[in-house]
Amino acid sequence: MQQLESLDLSRNRLNGEIPTSLSNLNFLAVLDLSHNHLVxxxxxxxxxxxxxxxxxxxxxxLCGPPLTLNCPGDVTDMPPEPAHEARHSNYGSGIKWDLISAEVGFIAGFGGVIGPLVFSKRWRKYYYDGIEDVAFSILPRLVLEKWLSWKFGVRK
Incomplete structure (x- = not known):
């Protein structure tokens, strides 16, 4: 029995504790003890x-690892809850760097694209020339001519 690889005892109405000898099965690859009355x-x-x-x-x-339920008397790794005074002081009020870095990244990215368009005439000209080139290649010429004549008041 030491070389047992698979053990499925699910839904067998087993009760009591799991025998400690079960932990000596070194070759066990599959184990299913679900839906019984084990404690x-x-x-x-x-x-x-x-x-x-x-x-x-x-x-x-059942309790203990690998379950999340601790057995009575187990020592947990959770730190004790801080005293009432410490809870209301600066304890735990650290800076949320992930939010700050996201905001800085947004501002830098937005400013890096929009800033030159607002403040530099040359960048603005290159940007809108590029947009026009894309628009001319995508939109049919008639629709674009109508739009340009409406926008700029150019009549033929």
Whole structure:
């Protein structure tokens, strides 16, 4: 039984704790103990912690890794909640650099494109000449001539 590769005991109405000897199965590649009535801590071992929590779903009494539910008496890695005074001081009011960098990037990009168009006559001329070239190549000549005559009041 040491070389067992697959073990599917799902939906078998098993109850009680998972035997610790199950963690000694080093070749186990597939394990499914879902939808039973198992309780207690999932045994610590080399193999069992590598399986996803889906292998144990439907067993309301199970706890410990790889499940997110901690067992009673487990020490968590969460820091203790700060005292009332510390919560209202500058604790945790750090600068949100991701938002600031996004704003700076937007301003720099927008200013880098729009700024020269607003302040430089040469850039503005090149930009609008390019737009006209694209418009002339895409739009039919009649529609474009009508639009230009309407916009600039040019009559033929």
């Amino acid at each position: 207690g801590r999932i045994p610590m071992g080399t193999q069992i912690q590598t399986f996803s929590g889906d292998c144990f779903q439907g067993n309301e009494g």
